Amino acid sequence: MYQWDFAPVFAHWPLLAQGLVNTLKVTALSLSCGLVLGLMLALLRLSPRRWLSWPAGFVIEVFRTTPPLVQLFWFFFALPLIVGVEMTPLLAAVVTFSIQSAAFFAEVFRAGIVSIERGQWEGALAIGMSHRQALRRIVLPQAVTRMIPAFLERAIELMKTTTLVATIAYADLLFAANDIAQKTFRPLETFTVVALIYFVVIFGFSLLARRLERRLAVGGEATVH
Numbered sequence: 347m348y349q350w351d352f353a354p355v356f357a358h359w360p361l362l363a364q365g366l367v368n369t370l371k372v373t374a375l376s377l378s379c380g381l382v383l384g385l386m387l388a389l390l391r392l393s394p395r396r397w398l399s400w401p402a403g404f405v406i407e408v409f410r411t412t413p414p415l416v417q418l419f420w421f422f423f424a425l426p427l428i429v430g431v432e433m434t435p436l437l438a439a440v441v442t443f444s445i446q447s448a449a450f451f452a453e454v455f456r457a458g459i460v461s462i463e464r465g466q467w468e469g470a471l472a473i474g475m476s477h478r479q480a481l482r483r484i485v486l487p488q489a490v491t492r493m494i495p496a497f498l499e500r501a502i503e504l505m506k507t508t509t510l511v512a513t514i515a516y517a518d519l520l521f522a523a524n525d526i527a528q529k530t531f532r533p534l535e536t537f538t539v540v541a542l543i544y545f546v547v548i549f550g551f552s553l554l555a556r557r558l559e560r561r562l563a564v565g566g567e568a569t570v571h
Contacts, residue, residue, distance in 0.1 A: 354530035365522030376443035384451025409449035418442045435516035454496045458489035498555035
Protein backbone atom coordinates (compact mmCIF):
# COMPACT_ATOMS: atom_id res chain seq x y z
CA MET A 347 0.00 0.00 0.00
CA TYR A 348 1.11 3.53 -0.74
CA GLN A 349 2.53 5.39 2.26
CA TRP A 350 1.52 9.05 2.23
CA ASP A 351 4.19 11.47 3.45
CA PHE A 352 3.54 15.21 3.25
CA ALA A 353 6.63 16.25 5.19
CA PRO A 354 8.91 16.62 2.11
CA VAL A 355 6.27 18.81 0.46
CA PHE A 356 5.81 21.09 3.47
CA ALA A 357 9.58 21.39 3.69
CA HIS A 358 9.40 23.31 0.39
CA TRP A 359 6.67 25.70 1.54
CA PRO A 360 8.64 28.82 0.43
CA LEU A 361 8.39 27.61 -3.18
CA LEU A 362 4.65 27.10 -2.81
CA ALA A 363 4.23 30.51 -1.19
CA GLN A 364 6.15 32.24 -3.97
CA GLY A 365 4.20 30.32 -6.58
CA LEU A 366 0.93 31.46 -5.03
CA VAL A 367 2.13 35.07 -4.98
CA ASN A 368 3.08 34.84 -8.66
CA THR A 369 -0.32 33.31 -9.50
CA LEU A 370 -2.14 36.13 -7.72
CA LYS A 371 0.11 38.67 -9.45
CA VAL A 372 -0.80 37.43 -12.92
CA THR A 373 -4.47 37.28 -11.97
CA ALA A 374 -4.55 40.81 -10.54
CA LEU A 375 -2.63 42.41 -13.41
CA SER A 376 -4.71 40.62 -16.04
CA LEU A 377 -7.97 41.60 -14.37
CA SER A 378 -6.96 45.25 -14.02
CA CYS A 379 -5.82 45.57 -17.62
CA GLY A 380 -8.73 43.45 -18.86
CA LEU A 381 -11.31 45.73 -17.27
CA VAL A 382 -9.87 48.84 -18.93
CA LEU A 383 -9.46 47.17 -22.32
CA GLY A 384 -12.88 45.55 -22.00
CA LEU A 385 -14.59 48.90 -21.49
CA MET A 386 -12.77 50.33 -24.50
CA LEU A 387 -13.76 47.36 -26.67
CA ALA A 388 -17.37 47.59 -25.51
CA LEU A 389 -17.59 51.28 -26.40
CA LEU A 390 -16.05 50.59 -29.80
CA ARG A 391 -18.45 47.70 -30.33
CA LEU A 392 -21.40 50.00 -29.55
CA SER A 393 -20.15 52.71 -31.90
CA PRO A 394 -22.45 53.46 -34.86
CA ARG A 395 -19.34 53.71 -37.05
CA ARG A 396 -18.71 50.34 -38.62
CA TRP A 397 -14.99 50.93 -39.07
CA LEU A 398 -14.81 51.00 -35.26
CA SER A 399 -17.43 48.41 -34.29
CA TRP A 400 -16.42 45.68 -36.73
CA PRO A 401 -12.71 45.43 -35.73
CA ALA A 402 -13.72 45.48 -32.06
CA GLY A 403 -16.23 42.71 -32.68
CA PHE A 404 -13.60 40.69 -34.53
CA VAL A 405 -11.12 40.95 -31.65
CA ILE A 406 -13.79 39.97 -29.14
CA GLU A 407 -14.88 36.91 -31.09
CA VAL A 408 -11.31 35.73 -31.79
CA PHE A 409 -10.28 35.82 -28.14
CA ARG A 410 -13.54 34.35 -26.89
CA THR A 411 -13.51 31.39 -29.27
CA THR A 412 -9.84 30.34 -29.41
CA PRO A 413 -8.21 28.24 -26.66
CA PRO A 414 -6.25 30.23 -24.03
CA LEU A 415 -3.26 27.92 -24.37
CA VAL A 416 -3.01 28.65 -28.11
CA GLN A 417 -3.20 32.37 -27.40
CA LEU A 418 -0.50 32.09 -24.73
CA PHE A 419 1.85 30.20 -27.05
CA TRP A 420 1.24 32.70 -29.85
CA PHE A 421 2.12 35.71 -27.71
CA PHE A 422 5.13 34.01 -26.15
CA PHE A 423 6.64 32.35 -29.23
CA ALA A 424 5.19 33.99 -32.35
CA LEU A 425 4.77 37.65 -31.45
CA PRO A 426 8.50 38.20 -30.66
CA LEU A 427 9.35 36.92 -34.15
CA ILE A 428 6.91 39.41 -35.71
CA VAL A 429 7.69 42.57 -33.72
CA GLY A 430 11.25 41.76 -32.69
CA VAL A 431 10.56 42.28 -28.97
CA GLU A 432 11.39 39.59 -26.44
CA MET A 433 8.48 38.46 -24.29
CA THR A 434 9.15 37.32 -20.75
CA PRO A 435 6.84 34.64 -19.37
CA LEU A 436 5.17 37.19 -17.07
CA LEU A 437 4.62 39.71 -19.85
CA ALA A 438 3.27 37.07 -22.23
CA ALA A 439 0.90 35.78 -19.55
CA VAL A 440 -0.42 39.24 -18.64
CA VAL A 441 -0.86 40.28 -22.28
CA THR A 442 -2.66 37.05 -23.16
CA PHE A 443 -5.02 36.95 -20.20
CA SER A 444 -5.63 40.70 -20.27
CA ILE A 445 -6.86 40.60 -23.86
CA GLN A 446 -8.80 37.40 -23.29
CA SER A 447 -10.44 38.88 -20.21
CA ALA A 448 -11.12 42.09 -22.12
CA ALA A 449 -13.02 40.10 -24.74
CA PHE A 450 -15.30 38.64 -22.07
CA PHE A 451 -15.58 41.90 -20.13
CA ALA A 452 -16.47 43.78 -23.31
CA GLU A 453 -19.59 41.68 -23.75
CA VAL A 454 -20.48 42.16 -20.09
CA PHE A 455 -20.01 45.92 -20.38
CA ARG A 456 -22.00 46.02 -23.60
CA ALA A 457 -24.89 44.05 -22.10
CA GLY A 458 -24.87 46.22 -18.99
CA ILE A 459 -24.90 49.47 -20.95
CA VAL A 460 -27.64 48.27 -23.28
CA SER A 461 -29.74 47.14 -20.30
CA ILE A 462 -30.08 50.72 -19.03
CA GLU A 463 -33.42 52.19 -20.03
CA ARG A 464 -33.41 54.62 -22.93
CA GLY A 465 -35.13 57.18 -20.73
CA GLN A 466 -31.94 57.48 -18.64
CA TRP A 467 -30.03 58.60 -21.71
CA GLU A 468 -32.77 60.94 -22.84
CA GLY A 469 -33.10 62.51 -19.40
CA ALA A 470 -29.36 63.14 -19.16
CA LEU A 471 -29.22 64.68 -22.63
CA ALA A 472 -32.29 66.78 -21.88
CA ILE A 473 -30.56 68.52 -18.95
CA GLY A 474 -27.60 69.45 -21.13
CA MET A 475 -25.18 66.56 -20.66
CA SER A 476 -23.12 65.36 -23.56
CA HIS A 477 -23.24 61.71 -24.62
CA ARG A 478 -19.91 61.09 -22.88
CA GLN A 479 -21.05 62.77 -19.66
CA ALA A 480 -24.29 60.78 -19.65
CA LEU A 481 -22.32 57.57 -20.08
CA ARG A 482 -19.86 58.40 -17.30
CA ARG A 483 -22.23 59.93 -14.75
CA ILE A 484 -25.57 58.21 -15.33
CA VAL A 485 -25.30 55.00 -17.33
CA LEU A 486 -22.04 53.36 -16.24
CA PRO A 487 -22.62 53.67 -12.45
CA GLN A 488 -25.94 51.84 -12.83
CA ALA A 489 -24.62 49.32 -15.34
CA VAL A 490 -21.54 48.41 -13.29
CA THR A 491 -23.71 47.40 -10.34
CA ARG A 492 -25.49 44.89 -12.55
CA MET A 493 -22.22 43.63 -14.01
CA ILE A 494 -20.30 42.99 -10.77
CA PRO A 495 -21.45 39.33 -10.38
CA ALA A 496 -20.24 38.56 -13.91
CA PHE A 497 -16.92 40.27 -13.20
CA LEU A 498 -16.41 38.23 -10.05
CA GLU A 499 -17.17 34.98 -11.86
CA ARG A 500 -14.63 35.89 -14.53
CA ALA A 501 -12.01 36.62 -11.85
CA ILE A 502 -12.50 33.12 -10.44
CA GLU A 503 -12.26 31.52 -13.89
CA LEU A 504 -9.16 33.56 -14.70
CA MET A 505 -7.31 32.35 -11.63
CA LYS A 506 -7.89 28.75 -12.70
CA THR A 507 -6.84 29.55 -16.27
CA THR A 508 -3.52 31.01 -15.08
CA THR A 509 -2.30 27.47 -14.43
CA LEU A 510 -1.44 27.44 -18.14
CA VAL A 511 1.52 29.78 -17.55
CA ALA A 512 3.51 26.84 -16.20
CA THR A 513 3.82 25.66 -19.82
CA ILE A 514 5.99 28.70 -20.63
CA ALA A 515 8.11 28.29 -17.48
CA TYR A 516 6.53 31.05 -15.41
CA ALA A 517 6.99 30.22 -11.73
CA ASP A 518 3.35 30.10 -10.69
CA LEU A 519 1.87 27.69 -8.16
CA LEU A 520 1.58 24.82 -10.63
CA PHE A 521 5.15 25.33 -11.85
CA ALA A 522 6.34 25.24 -8.24
CA ALA A 523 4.36 22.04 -7.71
CA ASN A 524 6.06 20.37 -10.67
CA ASP A 525 9.44 21.41 -9.31
CA ILE A 526 8.70 20.08 -5.82
CA ALA A 527 7.29 16.80 -7.19
CA GLN A 528 10.49 16.17 -9.13
CA LYS A 529 12.68 16.99 -6.12
CA THR A 530 10.76 14.95 -3.56
CA PHE A 531 9.39 12.14 -5.77
CA ARG A 532 6.06 12.80 -4.05
CA PRO A 533 3.73 13.95 -6.85
CA LEU A 534 0.54 12.72 -5.16
CA GLU A 535 1.22 14.65 -1.97
CA THR A 536 2.46 17.69 -3.85
CA PHE A 537 -0.54 18.08 -6.12
CA THR A 538 -2.91 17.26 -3.27
CA VAL A 539 -1.49 20.19 -1.31
CA VAL A 540 -1.65 22.45 -4.37
CA ALA A 541 -5.25 21.44 -5.04
CA LEU A 542 -6.13 22.35 -1.44
CA ILE A 543 -4.40 25.72 -1.79
CA TYR A 544 -6.39 26.50 -4.94
CA PHE A 545 -9.58 25.35 -3.23
CA VAL A 546 -9.05 27.54 -0.17
CA VAL A 547 -8.20 30.65 -2.21
CA ILE A 548 -10.89 30.26 -4.87
CA PHE A 549 -13.60 29.07 -2.48
CA GLY A 550 -12.83 31.97 -0.16
CA PHE A 551 -13.10 34.40 -3.05
CA SER A 552 -16.35 32.74 -4.13
CA LEU A 553 -17.83 33.29 -0.67
CA LEU A 554 -16.87 36.96 -0.80
CA ALA A 555 -18.40 37.24 -4.28
CA ARG A 556 -21.68 35.70 -3.10
CA ARG A 557 -21.78 37.99 -0.09
CA LEU A 558 -21.22 41.01 -2.32
CA GLU A 559 -23.95 39.85 -4.70
CA ARG A 560 -26.41 39.54 -1.81
CA ARG A 561 -25.54 43.02 -0.55
CA LEU A 562 -26.00 44.46 -4.02
CA ALA A 563 -29.33 42.67 -4.38
CA VAL A 564 -30.53 44.05 -1.02
CA GLY A 565 -29.28 47.50 -1.94
CA GLY A 566 -31.09 47.33 -5.27
CA GLU A 567 -34.36 46.29 -3.61
CA ALA A 568 -34.02 49.10 -1.08
CA THR A 569 -33.47 51.61 -3.87
CA VAL A 570 -36.55 50.38 -5.73
CA HIS A 571 -38.75 50.61 -2.61
